[in-house]
Amino acid sequence: MALRTVNDIFFALSARRHPRVMMFREAIDWVAISSQELYRSVCAVASALESWGIGKGDRVAILSENRPEWSITDFAVLLLGAVTVPVYSTLTDQQTAYILRDSGARVVFVSTEKQLAKVRAIRDKTPVEKLVVMDAVETAHASHMQRLLKDSPAEHLVGSLQTPEVAPEDLATIIYTSGTTGTPKGAMLTHANLASNIACSLAGFDVQPGDISISFLPLSHVTARHVDFAMLYHGVTLAYCPFLEHLPRALLEVKPTVFVGVPRVYEKIYTQVEQKTKAFPKSAIYRWALSVGRHHRAETLAGRPPTTLGWRLANRLVFSQVRGGVGGRVRIYISGGAPLGRELAEWYATIGIRIHEGYGLTETSPVIAVNTPQAHKLGTVGKPLSNLEVRIAEDGEVLVRGPSVFNQYWNRPDETRAVFTEGWFKTGDIGHLDADGFLSITDRKKDLIKTSGGKFIAPQPIETSLKHNALISEAVVIGDKRKFPAVLLVPYFPLLEDWARQNQLSFASREQLVAHPRIQALYHGIISDLNRSLARFEKLKKVIVIADEFTAENGLLTPSMKLRRRVVEERYHSQIEHLYHLAESEVTTDQKG
Secondary structure, three states: OOOOOOHHHHHHHHHHOOOOOEEEEOOOOEEEEOHHHHHHHHHHHHHHHHHOOOOOOOEEEEEOOOOHHHHHHHHHHHHOOOEEEEEOOOOOHHHHHHHHHHHOOOEEEEOOHHHHHHHHHHHHHOOOOEEEEOOOOOOOOOEEHHHHHHHOOOOOOHHHOOOOOOOOOOEEEEEEOOOOOOOOOEEEEEHHHHHHHHHHHOOOOOOOEOEEEEEOOOOOOHHHHHHHHHHHHOOOEEEEOOOHHHHHHHHHHHOOOEEEEOHHHHHHHHHHHHHHOOOOOHHHHHHHHHHHHHHOHHHHHOOOOOOOHHHHHHHHHHHHHHHHHOOOOOOEEEEOOOOOOHHHHHHHHHOOOOEEEEEEOHHHOOEEEEOOOOOOOOOOOOEEOOOOEEEEOOOOEEEEEOOOOOOEEOOOHHHHHHOEEOOEEEEEEEEEEOOOOOEEEEEEHHHOEEOOOOOEEOHHHHHHHHHOOOOEEEEEEEOOOOOOOEEEEEEOHHHHHHHHHHOOOOOOOHHHHHHOHHHHHHHHHHHHHHHOOOOHHHOOOEEEEOOOOOOOOOOOEOOOOOEOHHHHHHHOHHHHHHHHHHHHHHHHHHHHO
């Protein structure tokens, strides 16, 4: 079936009569939703929206964690030719109010009593006319979604709705960018933008009906929403996991066959393996298994499972245990949303897991390139999709042109003009295409650090290498307009605290822990090791070990878990200034001496 609009996915799902299109966990078990049930639920919500006067072009916001009701609402909105506006559940009241006001959302679907209270608190600052709550919440201030579903007759048909003809060029969604540097902008994506990307992004992957994928990446982010649409389009069953902390249990219970994650999830799995194997004799077995795996890494990356006796033993003792932690049945591993990092990709290949890294942006609906089983190269983000053109500008910026590239930001003509050059979308990323057509991304253009000596430093590769160390949770390279680069480090505290206890270091707080001379020496040693592989101008001269964790809640990460570099530098401005002041003093003292 030629995919022209996102609604075509819904109609295809309805026609399949699949007994298990979606799954969600109730108190003690997983419950399946059939294609017929999904069809009835979408029609019921669409009918309610229609009765409230929602029609073509109207904006409807969804403020919820991942759950079937998210997708049901999304399909219902799109069916009416209306526009879905996803809102991250972790946003503050003010951030939520901004998106609702800027988009002109008339109706908001919220998941819980907490989210309902958030919207009620700012409702008078927004154009919101109707609130719908998904949970069974006792309230007179919102309609109940479950009641909407029950009140609709089971035989309700799409044909009885006054649904307009939805064309490929019609607006489907406004997705607000995470805002790593400033005010979020609403990227306007049409049905054609989304459909053209969904039709191509999984080409070359053997996904099919009967496969299962867990939907745990926030659906407010374009990557997760695209993945779910693409999986449903290919007949894959979606199992919804609303909270990241529930993922380990969901993996063991659902046993997915396709796993799509962001680097932070893959990093966490790696860190847990390192932590669980640090004590003897596990450590010796683990290190031996890794040495065996390294000898067979090329076979894994080529898609040829190793068969030697040593590999089979290492697999049975160690590698199969790691795969067992993600359910034991995953055939396809995909990573997107941020750079995976070569070291992490190599570690997974060492234990027999080939991760297919991809790359994209909200404005490109989102996938630009992805490694596939047939075309895979470690250290790259794969080849561009077949319906996209990619070229590299003179300054190294990646430019994209094709049907999945958006046309404009919502109410932002100046910002729209700024991101296009002669019909090409400027991604803001620095990269290159190799002779085989594989794309590599070096860094964000705006994140490049220029030292006072005029040298440019790409911070992301350095930060990614540091985060491959199990003792480091976050790393932020600084040094713009400074004489030398330095780094802010956030420890992985569970492992660091274990290390401190084993070494009889007493501490009453994390502040005391990171200030301890032995902890300082530990992290300075890690930096010294890394510096051996860096160019002279890239070497990190100073280290600040931070006692805080970076989260979306404290504003240091975006809701999609990307680093807010400028916010971090502002938050720790005094410590950074003190560090460079001390360095200047040391130089002056040395010169006097």
